Amino acid sequence: MKTLTILKTTITLLFFQQTAFSQETKKETTPPQYTIENCVNHFDLDKATKTKVGYQYWFGDKNFTHENTLKMSIVEPGKSTHAPHHHPEEEFFYILEGSASFFLDGKTVVVGPNTSLYCPPNAEHGISNAGNTNLKYLVIKKDLR
Structure with missing residues (x-):
């Protein structure tokens, strides 16, 4: 029973880490807000x-x-x-x-x-x-x- 609890906890932690990583990755690939100031170079x-x-x-x-x-x-x-x-x-x-x-x-x-x-x-x-x-x-x- 203890092994099953540890396994469930590990799976839960991995799920949350993967979700957090996925959200961080999405934030990194989001393009900037485009303005006249940053669109003229x-x-x-x-x-x-x-x-x-x-x-x-x-x-x-x-x-x-x-x-x-x-x-x-x-x-x-x-x-x-x-x-x-x-x-x-x-x-x-x-x-x-x-x-x-x-x-x-x-x-x-x-x-x-x-x-x-x-x-x-x-x-x-x-x-x-x-x-x-x-x-x-x-x-x-x-x-x-």
Whole structure:
């Protein structure tokens, strides 16, 4: 009888812990209250994150938006943010300034400003700075939650 009581108590505690964890998880994924103040985001280099190859600045990340993210990357000449890779999300790059070398499934092309680059889901892709000035581009990606 004592073992049964301990078992019931343990199950009850686990249920309450799971319920509390579930509620905490829901609170963490609840998007913020959207206002004109937090929906307008001006680039500020002082708020950008320094990387090994330049900077990145999140205009909208997965904690702010419902499905999409928007990031600006600034990459120094001759460098790239990472090696070619793939992921299940589709992705767009939009070149703002500089010259980009775009790799997609074994082929490479060099492009300049006002060019969009599309990466289908699971395609191997990469982007690097092919010029002698900073490369500045936007990354638009759907968040698969």
